Amino acid sequence: MWKSYLIPLELLGIALGIIWILPFYLMIINSLKTKREIFEDTLKPPSSVTFDNYVQAFKELDFIRTFGNSLLILVVSVALIIIFSGMAAYALSRVKSRISTVIFFLFVAAMLIPFQSVMIPLITIFGKVEMLNRIGLIFMYVGFGASLSIFLYHGALNSIPKSLDEAATIDGANKFQIFWYIIFPMLKPITVTVGILNTIWIWNDYLLPSLVINQKGMETIPLKMFFFFGEYTKQWHLALAGLTLAIVPVIIAYFFAQKSIIKGVSEGAIK
């Protein structure tokens, strides 16, 4: 439909694409310069590449440990959200009763509540029972992540026929077996979506870990990045190397899974 406009549009697209990645480009080229060279000119590529900034930032960020902390919290939280939300949505979609409607509505309504409205009592309560640690954090992620996940699973479950459950019951399977061996595998596409949405959120979350994890050595990447940045505010060469280190794993993951990530996000948003 556009034929005659195609060439200028292509050029416009490329120009916009370049603008979009410009901040990342500037971050990377300057992370390879000395402190002095950044000060003199931020726009030029580095005259000679130095990786010293990276070596120091890697050490200061305790990168392997910090990365491991983030990964541990991410994997456990997302796995629990997937299993528990899937189970709950299954129960809610198979039992059509007033109680199910109320519970489902409760979860949907919870999506409207901004975190700041529950933040203060949440931290106080969990502090009193000494749960301001990783287990407490994972528990909170399950609570905050459940709403959207149940909502998505619920939609998908409604299109899986009940006769499947009935057939399995006749074969002698119990509810857990039916869910785990028959229904859950059929939910794979929506599980990918639920997994992606929760992963993006939890991996990047800063505020909740900053309030919950106050032990040294347990920091996630955003948390450690915040302290690191504060310490090196005026030392852009180190700060930029640290930021690049934090971003590179995400970019690598993105290039391997870009199709499912974009698909997952659009499905999550329009359902």
Next chain:
Amino acid sequence: MRTKNIAYWLFLAPVLIALTLVIIVPLLVGVYYSFTDWNGIQTNHFIGFDNYKALFQDEKFLDSLWFTTKFSIVSVILINLIGLGLALLVTAKLKTNHLLRTVFFMPNLIGGLILGFIWQFVFTKVFASFGELIGMDSLQGWLSTPGTGFWGLAILMSWQMAGYIMVIYIAYIEGVSNELLEAAEMDGANAFQKIRYVLFPLVAPAFTVSMFLTLSNSFKLYDQNLSLTAGGPYNSTQMVAMEIFNTAFTKYDMGYAQAKAVIFFIIVAVIALIQVYINKKREVEM
């Protein structure tokens, strides 16, 4: 399975317990706190509506509320315009369209805190360098005035979220059948008319979704605010979420902070409901 079944409750138990302890109980306890003078340590006194009365005269809070509102309006407009523009661009049959989608979406995978730090570098160092190069003094000291702080946040947020909104618009645009567009073309519609009369009405639901997302995200913004300007200069770019946080955790005025948090919740809920209601109504008419 029936409601009376133990299996039903076992399936629901983990998320119900988590939801109750993480959202429902804190919300109720929070409403109670908001009527007390609790400071985080000492036992609290019930002081009725005093916190609520005080916060409507609290200039810092009102300023942050006004700043947040202005910011949200500008963000919603910018993000939706840019997002829709990008979506129209990459759904035209460009050779680079897959690469461009990947690029435009990329910022959304990286946390707001980190993006804010990157843009802090761009606004302070790169803008200064560029300003020097082209002889524009106005590019010096970005983020150090209230006005440039505002636009800094708006630019950061648009750059980040436009790709997300683009993805939503793409989903709806690709759902519009080609036959409809071809039929319009046969009837003599030009490109503009095709967009205005065929595409727009069919992507209206996308507008509902993306407006809801941009509005609630802008209104609840915290990470980007913290890392880009930290509320400065002189608290002039402090948004509501940050104002509540500071009242609670740097001044330890917990009861008062919680009253602000309750008002914040009511505002967010009312905006969300009104906005969905209006948009749903509009969709039906179209």
